[in-house]
Amino acid sequence: MSSQSSNRLPDSPITRLPDSCDVAVVGAGAAGLATAIFARRVLPSHSIVVLEGAKKPGAKILISGGGRCNVTNSEVTDADFWGGRRTIVRQILRALPAAETIAWFREMGVPLHEEAGGKLFPNTNRARDVVDALVAGVAAAGVPIVANCRVLEAVREAGGFRVTTSRGTLDARVLVLATGGRSLPKSGSDGAGYAVAEHLGHGIVATTPGLVPFTLGGSNPYHQDLAGVSHDVELTIWAQDAVAIRLRGALLWTHFGISGPVALDASRHWARARLLGHDTRVTVNFCPGQSFDDLDRRLARLPHDRPKGSIHGTIATLVPASVATLLLREVGVEPSGELSHLSRDHRRRIVHALTEWTLEVSDTRGYNYAEVTAGGVALTDIDPSTMRSRICPGLYLVGEILDVDGRVGGFNFQWAWSSAFVAARGLSTDRRL
Ligand SMILES: Cc1cc2nc3c(=O)[nH]c(=O)nc-3n(C[C@H](O)[C@H](O)[C@H](O)COP(=O)(O)OP(=O)(O)OC[C@H]3O[C@@H](n4cnc5c(N)ncnc54)[C@H](O)[C@@H]3O)c2cc1C
Known part of the structure; x- marks a missing residue:
């Protein structure tokens, strides 16, 4: 030819x-x-x-x-x-x-x-x-x-x-x-x-x-504050409390919800589970590859290494600063506090937010955006x-x-x-x- x-x-x-x-x-x-x-x-x-x-x-x-x-x-x-x-x-x-x-x-x-x-x-x-x-x-x-x-x-x-x-x-x-x-x-x-x-x-x-962004609902449209931020996460789609799919990749926050390759790839699994009438849940691990226990141990050790470090400054080494601000606000922890003064309960709340954050997915954006x-x-x-x-x-x-x-x-x-x-x-x- x-x-x-x-x-x-x-x-x-x-x-x-x-x-x-x-x-x-x-x-x-x-x-x-x-x-x-x-x-x-x-x-x-x-x-x-x-x-x-x-x-x-x-x-x-x-x-x-x-x-x-x-x-x-x-x-x-x-x-x-x-x-x-x-x-x-x-x-x-x-x-x-x-x-x-x-x-x-x-x-x-x-x-x-x-x-x-x-x-x-x-x-x-x-x-x-x-x-x-x-x-x-x-x-x-x-x-x-x-x-x-x-x-x-x-x-x-x-x-x-x-x-x-x-x-x-x-x-x-x-x-x-x-x-x-x-x-x-x-x-x-x-x-x-x-x-x-x-x-x-x-x-x-x-x-x-398939390959469609998600819209987020709920009374707190915090995703709008993060619009434009993109970072690596692990996204899990749960159906009937079992893992339907777990994918790792870039997540993009948008004014309507989430997009980016990891959300697009996950969307068909969410939509298929819904089609089957399953209860679905979408969670994000903001520290891909790390479990609750891994991260909890790591954060527990940190005050020894950086006793004067702020909570926000530390979390912002793990996720984008704007995401750190949002997560600390949502779990009710004062971001300017010193890491060495962080209580065990607050530390565990932060770690839970970082490793299993539930997104309030209301729907996908449908065929017009798929x-x-x-x-x-x-x-x-x-x-x-x-x-x-x-x-x-x-x-x-x-x-x-x-x-x-x-x-x-x-x-x-x-x-x-x-x-x-x-x-x-x-x-x-x-x-x-
Ligand atoms: C915004 C967007 C970006 C994408 N980017 C990528 C990418 O970068 N890489 C990638 O691999 N995939 C991408 N895709 C997916 C990819 O475009 C499709 O998977 C691919 O085009 C499918 O090819 P197809 O020929 O089977 O169908 P289509 O491309 O949908 O073509 C079907 C054709 O049939 C015609 N048709 C339908 N019904 C009738 C009828 N009754 N009579 C006569 N004609 C009819 C339609 O008008 C259309 O021209 C993207 C899709 C979208 C929407």
Whole structure:
């Protein structure tokens, strides 16, 4: 494939809806665009069409990674994902590993560079370049993208599918559903694809927002005083008094509650527990890796080392000063007091606040702020060597519509690229084509 970085096509070559085609890909997001490109490699002379409900393709890519698009991660394993069966996720990821994704983007004229946590971004730091390269790749493959063309229904019939769209009907021998989930519905991914999949016989694992900030309630909106502060913590989601997940990473306080990678990663676990009707609790250990006893021993020793040290000054060596101020206020300990005068009871109160602080989570911010959707079409409904539906012959499913969601770090796009690659492999051996 030749470099297409300078090939600045309009976002979508809006095309008339054909009456029929061999392969109809529904959705021009990451998974759909990649499917079109990979499919052309294995089907050089078949007619392939991409149907996109929104005005332009790749809307979500454009705003991803803060406008920089975290394309993938240097290390991707099934352990970076939640949802359906790990073994299935592993098989699909292995078909197009991160190293090959990086090479593919380089071939498309989008070299990537690595940042903290193995995150890979375009060297230009522009998500726009990712969209342009993919759209140019689809155009170079001779695959039309029919924009403003929302698929309303797909019915299985002899010889393929009759697809009803907002721009008329189309007959397709095979259909690839790449309609994404419900996150950020204004981008075009509003969950309509689930109804199409359901109509074609699939069960949908109930969906919840994922990678979404939490809102904090309660009568004391102390988080507003901390807005903008970010620090490393350990966050625990409790369901029915058992640990559902414990994660470590950066927490960002905001005017509405909490965000940052650790909160985003934890959110799907909270939402899933709530979906199951479980009692949930969210606690923070502000001194990750340290237990109550560890920290209590450490604080008990400190007055010998720094007899004149203030309580606030000491706690501020463990957490940001503003968090220290807040915690001392909440546990009712005078911050200017001397450490050597700290009573055992007050010390234990502080240690408890530092290691198991309960956040009054009222909710997540919902799909409008979620980066991903947890739940979707069950992975057991697809053959992981082809992405073919086991339920509906001739149907393929790729990307976020499936019951898989990755953590923060480029994993969700890698899922889109890998599943698209596998679908093309399936198309190459499809007897219907
Ligand atoms: C703000 C934000 C930032 C993100 N940042 C990152 C990041 O940096 N790295 C990362 O890995 N992931 C990131 N993600 C997640 C990532 O964007 C998604 O997981 C990924 O885009 C999913 O790709 P997809 O093609 O399966 O679905 P989508 O990108 O959602 O694409 C689906 C497409 O199908 C179209 N469609 C839907 N229904 C129909 C229909 N009925 N008819 C026709 N077309 C239809 C939609 O309009 C859309 O264009 C981010 C998400 C958000 C919201």
